[in-house]
Amino acid sequence: MIDYKKEKILKRSFFERDTVLVAEELLGKVLVHKYNNILVSGRIVETEAYCGSDDLASHAAHKKSKRNSVMFGPVGHAYIYLIYGLHTCINVVARAPEAAAGAVLIRALEPLEAIEFIEKQRNVRQSYNLTNGPGKIGQAFGISLNDTGVDMTNKEGHLYILDAPALSQNNYTCSKRIGITKNPDVLWRFFILNNPWVSRY
DNA sequence: CACCCGATTATCT
DNA sequence: GATAATCGGGTGT
Numbered sequence: 001m002i003d004y005k006k007e008k009i010l011k012r013s014f015f016e017r018d019t020v021l022v023a024e025e026l027l028g029k030v031l032v033h034k035y036n037n038i039l040v041s042g043r044i045v046e047t048e049a050y051c052g053s054d055d056l057a058s059h060a061a062h063k064k065s066k067r068n069s070v071m072f073g074p075v076g077h078a079y080i081y082l083i084y085g086l087h088t089c090i091n092v093v094a095r096a097p098e099a100a101a102g103a104v105l106i107r108a109l110e111p112l113e114a115i116e117f118i119e120k121q122r123n124v125r126q127s128y129n130l131t132n133g134p135g136k137i138g139q140a141f142g143i144s145l146n147d148t149g150v151d152m153t154n155k156e157g158h159l160y161i162l163d164a165p166a167l168s169q170n171n172y173t174c175s176k177r178i179g180i181t182k183n184p185d186v187l188w189r190f191f192i193l194n195n196p197w198v199s200r201y
Numbered sequence: 202c203a204c205c206c207g208a209t210t211a212t213c214t
Numbered sequence: 215g216a217t218a219a220t221c222g223g224g225t226g227t
Contacts (some may be wrong), residue, residue: 050208059223067223085208085221105208112210117202135209179208203227213217 002087007162012153014163015075015094022094023049025189026104026173028148030112030162031090035142038117042141043158043164046198047192048177050091052101056182060101070149071101078159079103080138080148087135088143092152092161094100107178107189108132110197111140132199 050058060071079091095102
């Protein structure tokens with residue numbers, strides 16, 4: 001296991017590249033949330049890319065609106081949305097300079113710090129159920145809709161991502177995205193192989 | 202204002 | 215495998 005505490009916060013330039021590439025390279029990085037005085041963190045093991053107007057599954061497939069405007073804004077900011085009226089999902093805005101919109105959904109991670117807090121938030125028996133889904137991460141980390149739009153590259157902020165060494169391509173793969181009906185065939189989901197924290201599909 | 206529906210999850214059978 | 219829970223965005227009247 002790497003010593004992630006020595007790693008630096010990902011810079012804005014990391015997110016100013018093709019959305020699908022950023023989704024791939026976010027595997028292994030560490031999501032951190034400062035919740036009151038608690039530092040909650042986890043290693044990202046599953047992501048999905050959502051692009052702009054060519055990607056009908058994306059919230060940014062059509063016009064800019066009140067909800068999706070963050071996806072059109074500066075890269076490196078958090079796009080948080082409520083799904084099915086129940087769950088908050090965490091994305092990072094990422095796109096190439098010429099693209100209009102794009103974000104990476106963080107779908108699953110391995111808890112690293114404040115595991116007792118995460119267990120209290122989630123109240124489940126099996127540890128692999130703590131954070132193996134996008135809505136589960138939102139609940140586990142205490143994320144709310146108020147967090148949408150925050151700059152995740154700001155050291156003074158309460159939500160950011162730490163760098164980590166790049167993974168070997170032998171250790172992860174891609175697949176179709178989960179839970180969508182439009183533009184279903186592109187291989188824009190990335191996950192670490194043989195990892196117990198990846199969602200079960 | 203009414204309607205439809207979704208980047209999900211927990212809890213059944 | 216099927217389904218309820220629950221709410222706000224988007225669309226059209």
